[in-house]
Amino acid sequence: MKISYLTYLLILINLNCFGQNFSISGTVKDKLTHEPVMYGTVTIPSLKTGTATNEKGRFTLVVPSNRDNTALVISCIGYQTDTIILTGPKDNHEIFLHPDKKALNEVVVTGVSRATLARENPIPIISVSAKKMEQATESNIIDVLVKNVPGLNAVKTGPNISKPFIRGLGYNRVLALYDGIRQEGQQWGDEHGIEVDAYNIDRAEVVKGPSSLIYGSDALAGVVGLIPAMPADTDRKIHGKYFTEYQGNNGLIGNGLRLTYATSHWSYALRGSYRIAKNYTNNIDGRVYNTGFRETNASASIKHTGSTGYTSLNFTLYDNLQGIPDGSRDSLTRKFTYQTLEGNVDDILNRPLASNTQLNSYQLSPLHQHIQHYRIYTKNHYRIGGGDIDALLAFQQNVRREYNHPGTLAQAGLFVRLNTINYRVNYNAPVFAHTELSFGVNGMYQNNRSKNATDFPIPDYNSFDAGVYGFAKWKYNRWTIGGGLRYDQRYQHGDDFYTKTDPATNFSRHVQGQDIAGAKLQFPAFSKIYHGLSVSLGSTYAINQQLNLKANIARGYRAPSITEFASNGLDPGAHIVYLGNRNFGPEFSLQEDLGIEANMVDISATFSLFNNNISNYIYLSQQVDAGGNAIVDAQGNKTYQYQQAKAQLYGIEATFGLHPVAWKGFAFDNSLAVTYGFNRNAAFKDKKLQGEYLPLIPPLHFLSSISQELKLNGGTFKSLNLKAEADINAAQNRYLALNSTETHTTGYTLFSLSAGTSIQYSGEHKLQLQVQVNNLFDTAYQSNLNRLKYFEYYNASPNGSSGIYNMGRNICVKAIVPF
Numbered sequence: 001m002k003i004s005y006l007t008y009l010l011i012l013i014n015l016n017c018f019g020q021n022f023s024i025s026g027t028v029k030d031k032l033t034h035e036p037v038m039y040g041t042v043t044i045p046s047l048k049t050g051t052a053t054n055e056k057g058r059f060t061l062v063v064p065s066n067r068d069n070t071a072l073v074i075s076c077i078g079y080q081t082d083t084i085i086l087t088g089p090k091d092n093h094e095i096f097l098h099p100d101k102k103a104l105n106e107v108v109v110t111g112v113s114r115a116t117l118a119r120e121n122p123i124p125i126i127s128v129s130a131k132k133m134e135q136a137t138e139s140n141i142i143d144v145l146v147k148n149v150p151g152l153n154a155v156k157t158g159p160n161i162s163k164p165f166i167r168g169l170g171y172n173r174v175l176a177l178y179d180g181i182r183q184e185g186q187q188w189g190d191e192h193g194i195e196v197d198a199y200n201i202d203r204a205e206v207v208k209g210p211s212s213l214i215y216g217s218d219a220l221a222g223v224v225g226l227i228p229a230m231p232a233d234t235d236r237k238i239h240g241k242y243f244t245e246y247q248g249n250n251g252l253i254g255n256g257l258r259l260t261y262a263t264s265h266w267s268y269a270l271r272g273s274y275r276i277a278k279n280y281t282n283n284i285d286g287r288v289y290n291t292g293f294r295e296t297n298a299s300a301s302i303k304h305t306g307s308t309g310y311t312s313l314n315f316t317l318y319d320n321l322q323g324i325p326d327g328s329r330d331s332l333t334r335k336f337t338y339q340t341l342e343g344n345v346d347d348i349l350n351r352p353l354a355s356n357t358q359l360n361s362y363q364l365s366p367l368h369q370h371i372q373h374y375r376i377y378t379k380n381h382y383r384i385g386g387g388d389i390d391a392l393l394a395f396q397q398n399v400r401r402e403y404n405h406p407g408t409l410a411q412a413g414l415f416v417r418l419n420t421i422n423y424r425v426n427y428n429a430p431v432f433a434h435t436e437l438s439f440g441v442n443g444m445y446q447n448n449r450s451k452n453a454t455d456f457p458i459p460d461y462n463s464f465d466a467g468v469y470g471f472a473k474w475k476y477n478r479w480t481i482g483g484g485l486r487y488d489q490r491y492q493h494g495d496d497f498y499t500k501t502d503p504a505t506n507f508s509r510h511v512q513g514q515d516i517a518g519a520k521l522q523f524p525a526f527s528k529i530y531h532g533l534s535v536s537l538g539s540t541y542a543i544n545q546q547l548n549l550k551a552n553i554a555r556g557y558r559a560p561s562i563t564e565f566a567s568n569g570l571d572p573g574a575h576i577v578y579l580g581n582r583n584f585g586p587e588f589s590l591q592e593d594l595g596i597e598a599n600m601v602d603i604s605a606t607f608s609l610f611n612n613n614i615s616n617y618i619y620l621s622q623q624v625d626a627g628g629n630a631i632v633d634a635q636g637n638k639t640y641q642y643q644q645a646k647a648q649l650y651g652i653e654a655t656f657g658l659h660p661v662a663w664k665g666f667a668f669d670n671s672l673a674v675t676y677g678f679n680r681n682a683a684f685k686d687k688k689l690q691g692e693y694l695p696l697i698p699p700l701h702f703l704s705s706i707s708q709e710l711k712l713n714g715g716t717f718k719s720l721n722l723k724a725e726a727d728i729n730a731a732q733n734r735y736l737a738l739n740s741t742e743t744h745t746t747g748y749t750l751f752s753l754s755a756g757t758s759i760q761y762s763g764e765h766k767l768q769l770q771v772q773v774n775n776l777f778d779t780a781y782q783s784n785l786n787r788l789k790y791f792e793y794y795n796a797s798p799n800g801s802s803g804i805y806n807m808g809r810n811i812c813v814k815a816i817v818p819f
Contacts, residue, residue, distance in 0.1 A: 023234070023264055024086070025060045026093030028053050028074055037097055040076030049305055052232040054764055062234055062264040062305065099661065116473070120480045122538025122552040124151075124208040124593060124608060124653075130229075133201065135721065135756060137245060137772040137812035139252075141198040145224065147727075149206045150653045150671040152224075153698040155785045157574075158291040158325060159250060159280050159807060161193040165785065166208050167610060168649045168675040168697045169221030172561040173587075175211065177225040178375070179314065182215070182444060184420040185373050185398040188458070188563040190574040190787055194226075195318040195373035195398070197297035199243045199256025199273045202229035209591050209610065210556025212534035213486045216442060216467040220558040220589050220614075230301065231260035231267040242817040243273070249810035250292065251362070252277035267303040267312075278362045279323070282808035284780045284801050287359040288788070289336035290323035294364065309382030318373040321364055324402065324573050326636065327791025327804055334797060339367060339406050339635070343506075348636045348793055366409045369573050372399040377422070386430030392442075394422040404572035404635075405454070408505065413572040415453035421445045436473045438484075443467055448562070454507035457569040457578050458562050459523035461494040469534075483537035490530045490559040494566070497523035522568055530586045532557030538593075548597045550608075556589040564618050564642045570633075575791070577639040579623070584644050589614045604657040610650060617647035617679075619695055622741040630740060636793050640741075645684075647694055651675035665709035674700040676734065689737035698785060699745065700730035718766055719758045726751055732784040743802075745784035751776040761817075768816040778809040 028037040036057025043050030044063065053059045053076075063070055063086060072093075075081040079097035128148045136144045142154050142162035154162035155170060164174045176183035176194050185195045204226050211219035233239055243256035256273035275295045279287040296319040303312035328337045328348050337351035338358070358365075377394030397419050404413035426440035443465040450456055471484030498519040499508045511519050538552030567578035595608030623631050623639040631639040651674050658668040677694030684691035707723040731747035754772035761767050782789045788804035 022091065023060060023062050024091045024093065025058065026095055028057045028059065028076070028095045028097060030079075031096040031098045034096075037076050037079065040074060040079070040097070043073050043075075044070060045073055049310065050232075051234065056764065060234060119542075119548055119597065119599075120475070120540050122480070122482060122540050122550045122593075123211075123536075123554075124550075124552075124595065124610075126150075126206050126208075128204045128206070130202050133204070134768065134816055135723075135754070135770055137247070137754070137770060137814050138774070139247075139807070140193070141196060141201055141204075141226065142194060142224070144198075145204055145206060147703070147725075150655060150673040150701075150703075151208055151651075151675070152206055153701070153785055155190070155696060155787060156783065156806075157191040157193075157787045158288070158293075158323070159252075159277065160293045160295070160320075160322060161191055163187075163190075163193065164224050165696065165698065166206070166222040166224075167612070167651060168677045168694065169612075170696065172218050172564075173221040173558060175215055175219040175223045177215075177223060178316075179228050179377070180225070180379065180392060180424075181375065181377055181394045181396070181422050182218075182420075184396050184418065184422075184444070184446065185371070186400050186416060186418055186448075188561045189571055190576060191324070191369075192371075192400070192573075195320070195371060196226055197228075197256070197271065197273050197299065197316070197318065199254070200228045200258065200271045200297065200299060201226050203227050209552065209593055209612075210534070210536070210554040210589055212488070212532075212556040212558070213469055213471065213484050213536045213554070214440075216465060216486070216488045217490060217530075217532070217557060217559045217586075218561075220556040220587060228299070228301075229258055229260075229269070229271075230303070231262040231269055233260075234262045234264055234267075236263050237261070240819045242819070243814070244817075245812065245814035247277070247810055247812045249807055250277045250280040256297075265305055267301070267305070269299075269301040271297070271299045273297045276362055279359055280807045282780060282805045283778055284799070284805045285334070285336075287336075288325060288804055289338060289354045289359060290325045290365045290367065292323050292362065292364055294321040294362075295319070309380070309388070311378065311380045313378050314376070316373075316375040318371070320369070320371045322369040322371060323364055324368055324404070325788060325791065325804070326575055327788065328636065328793060331794055332798060334799060334801075338365065342404075342406060342635065344634050346634050348634065367403055367406060370399075370401040370403070373397070384427075388428050390424070390426040390428075392422065392424040394420075396420040396422070402455075402571075402573040405507070408507075411505070411507065412451075412453055413455040413570075414457070415451040416458075417449050417451055419447045434474055434476045436475075438471045439469070441466070441468045450510055452509075454505075454509065455570045455572050456497070456499060456508070456510065456522060457567050457571040459494045459497045459526075459566050461492055461562055461566070463493075463562075464491045465489070471536075478542040480540040481538070484535075486534040488532050488534065488557055488559075492526065492528045492530075492559075492562070492565070494523065494526050496521060496525045523566060526566065526582065528565070528582075530559035532559070532586050532588065546598055546600050548599075550593070550595040550597070552593040554589075554591050554593075556587075556591065558587040558589075560584045560586065560618060567642075570637055572637075575635070575637045577633070577637055579639065579641040581642050581644065584618060584642070585616045587614055587616045587618060602658065602660045602662075604655070604659065606653070606655045608653050610653075612649045613680075614647045614649070616644050617694075618642055618644050619647075619679075619736075620741070621695075621736070622739045624739045628739075646680035647678065648680055649675060649677045649694070649697075665711070667707045667709075668705075669707070670702070670704045672700070672702045673698075687738075689735065691736070691738045693734040693736055695736040695742055696785060697732070697734065699732035699747070702726075702728040702730075704728070716759055716761075717757050718760050721754075721756045723754045724751070725753075729781075729783070735784065742784070743789075745782060745789075748779055748781035750774070750779055750781070762819070765818050767818075770812075770814045770816075772812045772814075774810040774812065775808055780805055780808070782806060 040053045139159035153165045207223040245254045254275040278292045299316040380391040401412040402414040424442035429437040446463040467488035469486035473482040498516045500519040536554040567580040591612040620640040677697040705725040727750040732745040735742040756770040758766040792803040
């Protein structure tokens with residue numbers, strides 16, 4: 001409610017500044033053919049507002065009363081971006097864009113201090129458009145981005161849980177943003193995914209490399225920014241978009257709806273979605289028990305735009321019931337079993353078999369996760385003099401329950417509630433002497449509490465982050481040079497946390513006050529302050545219109561997460577007992593990036609090198625007993641201890657695209673990424689598998705696709721797109737074999753085919769229909785970033801396979817209906 005009152009106050013304060021606005025319109029056309037340019041973007045960067053052209057290339061946009069010298073930027077993939085300066089009373093414009101395949105680099109990115117062209121940014125950043133996301137059919141939004149961003153991978157726990165990794169670094173080193181807000185949802189857990197509505201994401205940006213300068217701690221590896229859809233038209237009409245999809249492998253059924261309405265001053269949006277899936281299947285394991293899920297989303301936005309800026313108020317709700325696979329199975333038949341007992345009376349090797357009804361049902365097992373995530377936030381952007389100011393205030397609540405007691409189904413094993421308040425103020429000063437200056441402060445306050453639980457992997461805690469930064473960008477002729485400085489501080493506090501066995505239930509419970517007599521002090525009190533300095537300096541040099549050289553060096557900072565610092569207990573969803581270390585210091589990275597980009601008429605290519613040295617690198621290592629055997633409890637939960645050492649990661653990324661202008665709609669795209677990771681602790685020098693290699697390093701990854709888009713003249717079918725893709729993953733021979741933490745991963749290649757068409761069904765509206773077959777040849781494979789690969793409780797198996805395999809062939813159908 002406090003946020004609502006603040007937003008209302010901001011609106012009232014600025015109503016007096018809202019002068020008489022004007023509506024302008026225009027048509028955007030192809031310079032060579034004079035055909036309309038559909039779905040291009042028309043924006044006023046100074047106001048962070050814009051719209052999209054329709055099927056006829058038409059647009060309507062509200063501009064401020066003092067329209068003179070207001071810049072209007074028109075852009076579309078495959079065309080050179082154009083900028084016109086609004087002067088005089090002209091309200092109708094005809095704009096011609098030059099076709100240019102190299103214009104892919106003209107996209108404006110926002111994952112920096114202020115909006116800028118991607119080709120000018122020395123920091124590696126890739127934007128993924130709505131069109132690419134709508135034409136892809138994957139299990140979740142992170143898997144869609146992995147297919148479009150070299151160097152981005154995902155650690156997976158079944159189809160619906162994908163944690164992003166950038167250049168071999170993940171977990172709390174990759175910061176996920178939703179509409180510019182840090183995604184705070186207990187992301188320390190191995191099986192904790194990102195709580196977002198995939199049908200509501202309009203585009204995404206991935207920043208590769210230390211981004212601590214702008215965002216603070218937890219952006220050491222980079223940022224995955226997810227930008228939700230907002231109203232594009234101000235014609236006082238209700239516009240909508242309906243999404244529906246079906247995926248055959250796990251019977252996934254998904255439906256989503258967007259409704260928008262906007263006038264010259266006010267914009268409104270309502271969105272909702274529902275997805276349900278049963279257990280996925282492959283030709284080694286059959287149906288993998290307890291990998292289904294049921295996900296519900298809802299969101300709403302209201303925005304007021306005036307002559308000097310805008311204020312918006314937004315709300316989102318996420319509710320997910322998620323299966324918790326444990327991989328238990330019969331030793332001879334390899335059929336999956338399920339848990340009915342617990343504690344020492346539960347023999348994980350002799351559980352009852354899961355029936356075909358259980359394996360094929362949409363009904364979730366009673367042993368599952370229930371994740372709820374809520375956001376309410378306000379965003380504000382206003383011009384002040386020749387500069388502009390951004391302000392953000394957000395409240396998030398994440399509630400996570402993990403049910404793991406078959407004898408007491410209503411009793412959660414893990415039950416944590418995390419409240420987070422995010423804040424940010426950023427000021428962009430007027431351009432002076434070819435220099436753009438930005439200053440800002442941002443941070444967050446967190447309060448985390450365990451509720452009625454029986455397992456306590458982390459203590460209750462309060463945390464406060466604050467950081468201040470300054471950034472400058474100088475642009476002159478062919479040179480763009482940018483750099484900045486930031487200082488961060490994080491304060492963490494927790495009181496003594498006692499647990500005691502409840503004689504009535506025989507479960508552990510949190511006790512306080514008079515109940516601590518005879519209790520166990522599981523988490524001693526702590527008060528810890530971390531602080532760090534982040535620095536960045538980079539440059540882009542345009543050799544000519546086709547070639548750009550980029551170089552960047554950055555020092556990043558990350559405070560240890562609560563699980564790395566203080567964990568001491570079982571996370572039932574991850575099936576891991578975590579052990580932290582209170583002596584850990586913050587991580588600091590020093591990363592160098594060097595790259596070249598070539599964008600010619602028919603060909604585009606990029607090549608980049610990176611080298612990252614990290615001090616106090618934190619990683620997990622499995623614990624073993626004196627005989628070298630994994631320490632495992634009755635339910636098969638293993639114990640992992642966090643370690644800290646010096647580390648080095650380096651690698652290359654490259655892309656090559658062939659898009660002949662003479663062969664309209666044809667594309668041959670290729671990307672390659674390889675990362676090497678080494679533990680530089682002197683004790684592991686030359687030990688290779690026995691400690692020298694870092695865990696969770698993806699192998700060489702090569703992605704190649706050939707596609708053709710055709711415009712169809714006349715009739716109901718207006719366009720056709722065809723695509724064939726090969727996803728090649730080399731064997732991973734460099735892995736952390738020490739204490740059997742990881743095992744060798746065999747290389748594999750996955751093929752996919754897709755076809756889509758647009759069907760005109762009402763006026764200018766076109767239904768988009770997409771059919772895609774993933775893993776066309778039903779290849780049996782295990783990704784080295786698949787956590788289920790290690791869910792195995794036998795030393796040998798009749799079919800020679802160990803652990804759980806990834807998803808088999810998946811035939812997908814998706815339709816998008818605008819109205």
